[in-house]
Each structure stands twice: as C-alpha cells, then as structure tokens.
Amino acid sequence: MHSDVRRGAVLCTLLTLAQAFYIPGYSIKTYRDGEPIPLFVNKVYSDNSELQYAYTELPFTCPPTGRIRTGRFTSGTSISLNLGQVLRGDRITVSDYELAMGSDDEARYLCSHTIDADGLKRSKQLIREGYMAEWIVDNLPGATSFQTLDKSRKYYAAGFKIGEEVPSPHGGESTYFLNNHVTLVIRYHQAPGKDGAKGKKVIVGFEVFPKSISASNRTEDGLPANIQDASLGMALVPASNSTGEMDVSEAADLTIPYTYSVYFREEAKLEWQNRWDMYFVAQDDSSNVHWLAIINSLVISGLLTAVVAVILTRTVRGDIKGFKDGGLDEVKINPKRTRKPKSPRRSGDENGLLEQLGDLDGDGDITSDEETLDDITGWKLIHGDVFRPPARGELLAPLVGSGTQLLFMATGLLILSAFGVLNPSFRGGYISVGAGLFVTAGLFSGYFSSRVYKIFGGKVWRSNVLVTASLVPGLLFATVFVLNLFVWMQASSTALPFGTLVALVALWLFIQLPLVYIGGWYGYNMAGSWSHPIKANAIPRQIPAHSWYFKDFQTILLAGFVPFAVIFVELMFVFQSLWVDKSGYYYVFGFMGAVSVILAVTVVEVTINYHWWWRSFLVGGSSSVWIFAYLVWYFFTNLHVTGFVSSLLFFCHGFLACALYGLLTGTVGFLAAYAFVRRIYGSIKAD
Numbered sequence: 234m235h236s237d238v239r240r241g242a243v244l245c246t247l248l249t250l251a252q253a254f255y256i257p258g259y260s261i262k263t264y265r266d267g268e269p270i271p272l273f274v275n276k277v278y279s280d281n282s283e284l285q286y287a288y289t290e291l292p293f294t295c296p297p298t299g300r301i302r303t304g305r306f307t308s309g310t311s312i313s314l315n316l317g318q319v320l321r322g323d324r325i326t327v328s329d330y331e332l333a334m335g336s337d338d339e340a341r342y343l344c345s346h347t348i349d350a351d352g353l354k355r356s357k358q359l360i361r362e363g364y365m366a367e368w369i370v371d372n373l374p375g376a377t378s379f380q381t382l383d384k385s386r387k388y389y390a391a392g393f394k395i396g397e398e399v400p401s402p403h404g405g406e407s408t409y410f411l412n413n414h415v416t417l418v419i420r421y422h423q424a425p426g427k428d429g430a431k432g433k434k435v436i437v438g439f440e441v442f443p444k445s446i447s448a449s450n451r452t453e454d455g456l457p458a459n460i461q462d463a464s465l466g467m468a469l470v471p472a473s474n475s476t477g478e479m480d481v482s483e484a485a486d487l488t489i490p491y492t493y494s495v496y497f498r499e500e501a502k503l504e505w506q507n508r509w510d511m512y513f514v515a516q517d518d519s520s521n522v523h524w525l526a527i528i529n530s531l532v533i534s535g536l537l538t539a540v541v542a543v544i545l546t547r548t549v550r551g552d553i554k555g556f557k558d559g560g561l562d563e564v565k566i567n568p569k570r571t572r573k574p575k576s577p578r579r580s581g582d583e584n585g586l587l588e589q590l591g592d593l594d595g596d597g598d599i600t601s602d603e604e605t606l607d608d609i610t611g612w613k614l615i616h617g618d619v620f621r622p623p624a625r626g627e628l629l630a631p632l633v634g635s636g637t638q639l640l641f642m643a644t645g646l647l648i649l650s651a652f653g654v655l656n657p658s659f660r661g662g663y664i665s666v667g668a669g670l671f672v673t674a675g676l677f678s679g680y681f682s683s684r685v686y687k688i689f690g691g692k693v694w695r696s697n698v699l700v701t702a703s704l705v706p707g708l709l710f711a712t713v714f715v716l717n718l719f720v721w722m723q724a725s726s727t728a729l730p731f732g733t734l735v736a737l738v739a740l741w742l743f744i745q746l747p748l749v750y751i752g753g754w755y756g757y758n759m760a761g762s763w764s765h766p767i768k769a770n771a772i773p774r775q776i777p778a779h780s781w782y783f784k785d786f787q788t789i790l791l792a793g794f795v796p797f798a799v800i801f802v803e804l805m806f807v808f809q810s811l812w813v814d815k816s817g818y819y820y821v822f823g824f825m826g827a828v829s830v831i832l833a834v835t836v837v838e839v840t841i842n843y844h845w846w847w848r849s850f851l852v853g854g855s856s857s858v859w860i861f862a863y864l865v866w867y868f869f870t871n872l873h874v875t876g877f878v879s880s881l882l883f884f885c886h887g888f889l890a891c892a893l894y895g896l897l898t899g900t901v902g903f904l905a906a907y908a909f910v911r912r913i914y915g916s917i918k919a920d
Contacts, residue, residue: 261505262371263424263433264334270419270436271303272330273312273369275323276726277395280813281362281873283882284725287324288366291359292352293411295344295491301329316668316736317661322727325369332370332419334434335497342455343491353469353487356396357409360469362875365392368441370419372658373508375441389511393441397466410466412443414457414492420500437500437508448490455490509657619910620765623846626689629903631701632850634682634749636900638705639893641674642667672745675702679752680760687762698753702746705896709889710737716885719878727882767914788848793855796898800856801863808867812874812883845906853902857895861887 264270274288288294297309312325329343348356368375376389396411420438423429445466450458467489503511623629646667649655655662682701683694691697713729720728864887868874874883 261424261435263428263435264421265431265433266335268334269303270332270334270370271306272328272332272417273325274328275325275367275369275374277359277364277366278322278392279359279362279364281875281879282364283727283874283879283886284720284723284876285322285727286359286364286724287326287726288368289324289326290724290726291356292348293346293356293489295329295346297326297329298344301327301331303327303331315661315665316733317664317666319661319729319733320664321661322725323661324726328368330417330493332417332495334419334421336495337497338495340456340460341493341495343493345455345488345490347486347488349486356411356469360396360409360411361398361407364395366395367392368439370417370439371436372660373436373439375417375439376512377442378440387511388513389438389440391512393443395443396469397445409469410445411469411489412445413448413467413489414444414446414460414494416442416444416494416496418442419495419497420503421497422500422503422505425505435505437503437505438511446492448488451490456492460492460494512657619845619914620767622689626846627686627691627697627700629846629850630682630686630689630691630697631704632896633685633900633903634678634680634701635705636896636903637681638671638674638678639897640900641677642670643897645670668740671705672740672748675745675748676752678702679749679754680756682749683753683756684760684762687757694753694757695750697757698750699746701753702741702749705893706741706745708892710741712885712889716882719881723878763911765914766911789851789855790858792852793857793859796856797859797863801859804860804863805867808864808871812867812872845910846903849906850899850903853905854895854897854899856898857891860894861891864891 274294276285276287277291278285289296299307299309301308306327308327308329310327312327314323314325318325331341366375374391375393376391377393378387378389380387393415394412396409399408399410401407418438418440419436420440421434422437424431424433424435444463446457446460446463447465447467449465452458469487646655646663649666655666678701679698682697686694686697714734717729717734865884868880868883872883874880
C-alpha cells in the first residue's frame with residue numbers, strides 16, 4: 234500500500250516537471266511591474282533571397298550605443314550563439330529599445346541616423362527585395378498579426394517589413410518608404426503558481442506594427458507632432474533638382490529619425506506554455522490536409538504491402554516446400570558420388586549452366602546424375618550468387634556506415650522532438666543537437682562500415698575507417714566552404730565566421746574521427762563479418778535478360794517514385810516553411826512516420842538478383858532524385874528568388890539535403906534487403 238502511494242507521488246512529481254519543462258535549460262521567465270525587458274535585434278531575411286544580413290550592420294539602422302542596461306544585458310552586446318544559430322545566420326544583439334513591464338509609452342525617441350548615397354542605394358535594394366526584420370523579446374520573435382478568414386482566430390507571422398515600395402503612377406521610378414517608427418505590443422498573462430500570487434507576469438505575445446513617418450514636422454525631442462499621422466512617410470529621397478529628379482552628383486546624405494511606441498495588454502486566455510500556438514494557427518488550419526495526406530499514404534502503402542506480402546509468401550513457401558520435398562532432400566551433396574567436370578562447358582551448353590546448377594555448394598563439384606534443371610528453379614537458381622561480394626564494395630561499405638550515422642541522428646531528433654525537448658523556443662536546437670548526435674553516432678558508422686567491409690573481403694580496414702569518417706563531413710564542409718566564399722563577398726550573415734569553420738574541423742578531427750576509428754576497430758577485429766547461410770559460387774551465374782522495367786536504371790527510378798508520390802504533399806508544406814515563410818517552424822511528426830512506412834514498402838519491393846547489394850541501396854535512396862526534381866520545379870513555379878548567389882545557395886543546399894536523405898534511405902533499403910535475403914536463403918542450406 235505504502236509502495237503504491239510512493240510510486241504515485243513520484244509519478245505525479247514527474248508529470249508536474251514534464252509539464253513545466255518547455256525551454257531546455259531555462260525556467261519560465263517572470264517579470265514584476267516596472268522590471269526592464271530586453272529587446273534583441275537579430276537579422277533581416279527575404280522570400281526573394283537566400284542571403285540574410287545582421288540587423289545592426291544595415292546602413293539605415295541606429296547602431297547600439299552601449300548606454301542602456303537592461304538587467305544583465307548592455308545594449309550593443311552580442312549574444313553567444315549555439316552552432317545551429319550560427320549556421321542559420323542569426324546575429325543577436327541587445328538593442329537600445331527600453332521596455333518596462335506594464336509601462337505604456339505612446340511615443341519615445343530612439344535616435345537619428347544619417348546615411349550616404351551608397352546607404353540609400355543599399356536600403357532601396359533591401360526594401361525592393363522585400364526584406365523582413367526579426368526582433369526578439371523573451372525568446373519570442375516579433376510578429377505581424379493576422380486574422381483567419383472567418384475572423385475567429387488571430388495568428389502570427391514572424392517578422393515585419395523594413396519598408397515599402399510604392400510604384401510611380403506615371404510609370405517612372407518607384408518611391409521607397411522606410412519604416413522608421415514601430416509600435417510594440419507586449420501581451421502578458423498572470424504568472425503561474427506563487428509568482429502569480431505575487432503579481433508577477435509572463436510574456437505570451439510580441440507584436441510589431443511598423444510605420445513610416447516623415448522627418449519633417451518634429452518637436453525638439455525628435456518626436457512627430459502627430460504620431461498617428463502617417464500621410465507623409467519617410468521617403469528615401471535625399472535631394473532633388475529643379476526637374477524633381479534625384480541629383481546623384483550632389484551630396485546624398487539623409488537623416489532618418491527613429492521613434493517607437495510601447496503598449497502592454499493582458500491576454501487572459503493564453504497560457505505561457507501555449508504561447509507558440511499563435512505561430513502555428515495557419516498550419517493548424519491546414520491540419521486536415523496533413524492528416525488526409527498521411528492517411529492516404531498509409532492506406533496506399535498498406536494495400537501495396539499486403540499485395541506484395543501475399544505474393545512473396547506464396548512464392549517463397551511454395552518453392553521451399555517443393556525444394557524440400559522433391560529437390561534438395563533427394564539431391565544432397567555427397568562427396569563420394571560427385572565428379573569433376575571435364576570441361577567448363579558441354580555440348581549444347583555454351584555458358585556451362587548445367588555445371589553451375591549442379592554446383593550447390595560453390596566448390597566446383599557436380600551432384601549426382603539425378604539432378605536436372607527442373608530440380609532447381611525460380612529464385613533458388615541464384616542461391617550461390619546472392620552473397621557474392623559486389624563490384625566496388627569498398628565504396629558501398631562507407632556509404633552504408635555513413636547512412637547508419639544519419640539514421641541514428643534522424644531517429645534521435647524525431648524522439649527528442651516528440652518529447653518536446655526540441656521545439657521552436659530552442660532556437661537553433663535542431664542543427665546543434667543534430668550535429669551532436671551525428672558526431673556521437675560515429676561509433677555506429679565505423680562499426681557497420683567495417684563489418685560490411687569485411688563481408689566484401691576487405692583487408693585494409695583503417696583506410697575504410699578514414700573514408701567512412703570523411704565521406705559526409707567532407708562533402709558538407711567542402712560545399713559549405715565554397716559557398717561561404719560567395720556569401721562572404723555579399724557581406725551576409727549567412728557566411729560562417731572563420732572561427733566556426735575551425736571549430737567544425739576540430740570537431741571532426743578530435744571527436745568524430747576517433748569515434749569512427751573505435752567503432753571500426755571493434756566491428757572489424759572483434760565482431761567480424763556476418764555469416765551467410767549459402768556459400769557463394771566461384772563463377773557468376775548467367776541471368777536471363779529482363780523486361781525494360783526490370784533493368785537497373787528503370788527499376789531504380791520507378792521504385793523511387795513510390796515513396797515520393799506519397800510524401801510530395803507534405804513536401805509542399807516543408808518547402809513553404811523553409812523557403813516561403815522562412816520560419817522553419819514545421820513540426821508535423823506524422824510525416825516522419827509515413828516516410829518510414831513507405832520506405833519499408835519500397836525495400837520489400839526490391840528485385841532480388843545477384844546485383845542486389847548496390848540495387849537495394851540505390852532503390853532505397855532513389856526517391857531523393859524525385860525530391861530534387863520537385864525542388865527544381867518548385868523553384869521556378871512558386872519562388873521568386875533572384876540573383877546568382879541566392880540561386881546557387883538554394884540549389885546547393887537542396888542538393889545536399891537530398892543527398893543526405895538518399896544516403897539515409899539507401900542504407901535503410903540495404904539493411905532491410907540484406908536481412909530479407911539472409912532469411913529466405915537460410916532455409917535452403919545444403920547438407
């Protein structure tokens with residue numbers, strides 16, 4: 234009785250902790266009335282470009298002065314970032330904006346900033362390309378609020394416009410207005426527990442409403458005479474000649490005043506743990522599409538799996554039964570009754586198939602005269618060839634090893650996401666945790682690669698370990714390094730700092746490589762290769778020609794279309810999140826489950842022959858070819874990305890993602906097919 238009570242108390246405690254856990258490593262941040270709240274500025278991004286820029290480095294922004302101190306933060310201080318944040322282009326800095334919990338401020342002056350002709354040109358370009366700014370308060374990105382079509386719910390779209398382009402009514406040059414005033418709306422809720430009883434509050438929403446206000450008609454404090462009057466915006470026009478056109482030969486300096494308003498509003502219906510729901514209302518509205526796509530995928534894959542399973546089961550069981558009843562039991566290998574062939578070929582048998590059909594154990598001996606071609610038929614004909622080491626096995630082994638490394642990483646990310654450890658509040662968490670899991674999985678990579686390498690008869694296991702450890706990291710680093718040169722020339726925050734590149738190399742050299750070496754040593758020397766139920770023939774068997782759709786290239790493409798055809802609806806939402814919304818907030822884990830089921834179906838449908846090693850790997854990863862083709866189509870039909878560097882980044886990043894996906898799914902296909910082949914041929918082992 235007492236033990237049950239104790240177990241119940243422990244369970245309740247764990248449930249309470251699980252409910253309170255939201256941001257990894259952080260507790261809920263509460264604020265007293267009047268307590269300062271830091272506002273962080275991050276970067277600007279656009280749907281029309283893959284290049285991002287640090288907000289504080291833009292030509293038209295007020296540089297932080299360092300005179301404002303908000304708690305432990307001083308304005309102008311750069312916040313330490315994790316690896317994921319650096320890779321996604323974040324550059325977070327404490328701003329000069331002053332916010333205090335519960336204190337409204339209708340108008341407040343920030344600064345005046347002067348820009349030259351080059352700054353004006355650059356500012357216009359950013360506005361023309363539709364760049365959005367990302368600010369952060371209490372780990373929430375500043376958002377533009379919208380309402381659903383039926384006006385029943387409000388949702389957030391992260392970011393806000395830095396300016397507006399107004400086309401000329403007479404067909405001339407457009408006028409560009411810079412948003413130099415922002416209205417900040419901080420929505421709060423009473424803090425849970427004892428903090429709420431003390432009057433503390435938590436932030437549950439952060440809305441930004443930008444506005445362009447002319448620099449004229451200002452008070453001595455730099456504030457506009459009428460904060461509500463936006464009829465005259467802050468036009469980026471420095472000087473005009475008598476014709477009203479810009480005179481680029483004159484000094485083109487322009488002084489821009491910046492102001493802001495702050496309002497705090499209570500949101501009684503929104504709890505702190507649900508504050509990110511506002512960013513996903515748009516996705517929730519399409520949840521029926523998500524579930525319909527997933528259910529449709531599961532139904533199709535289930536029917537296909539059932540059909541294939543019935544066919545395989547009846548074929549294999551019938552062949553095994555006939556083989557045991559009338560074939561192998563009567564034609565067991567008997568050294569006393571075997572004879573050596575006089576010639577590798579007989580009259581009427583140019584390929585020597587009859588000798589090979591009699592050579593059940595692969596040692597070159599022929600069984601008794603009772604065995605004929607009818608004794609061994611169907612899939613049993615290639616029993617001596619299915620475990621023959623493939624051509625270029627020294628390359629396949631590292632690919633399989635690297636695929637298991639990616640598989641471990643993907644599984645870990647999926648589990649951590651399902652338990653809420655990885656969530657949108659953990660900024661850069663997916664990339665950072667994924668990199669950690671990938672490096673740790675070097676043990677599995679070396680282990681599986683070395684065992685497969687030994688199956689293929691490899692002798693120099695250290696070289697295999699080096700190739701395995703360098704395959705994926707080398708591909709990623711080489712591509713990122715070359716792309717980084719292009720991005721660095723654009724002065725974009727997407728460019729990785731030199732220190733980050735050095736840290737990545739050190740991570741590979743001192744952690745990843747030793748782990749792969751340890752796993753490879755254990756897999757090759759201690760575990761060894763997997764044993765096979767059938768001994769491979771010395772001479773490859775001649776396989777009759779197949780129909781066109783059974784040939785390697787056609788089979789691989791057709792098989793890869795099956796998983797792609799089922800997941801392409803979800804891919805549309807993924808692409809929209811990554812390249813249209815630019816938020817990266819996509820958390821539909823049913824998609825991952827559907828992909829796993831479809832991949833299993835694809836593996837079951839692999840055509841088995843003596844080339845199955847490479848075929849199973851290529852079929853498993855062939856859907857990546859269709860995904861990349863869909864990505865190219867999506868680029869030209871749905872996106873408005875302009876510029877050579879942006880297009881180069883898009884296609885290179887897409888290629889890397891598809892290559893890693895193909896490597897992972899190809900490994901799943903290889904391992905599943907290997908287990909399947911070992912299983913069915915283990916039933917016909919010769920005595």
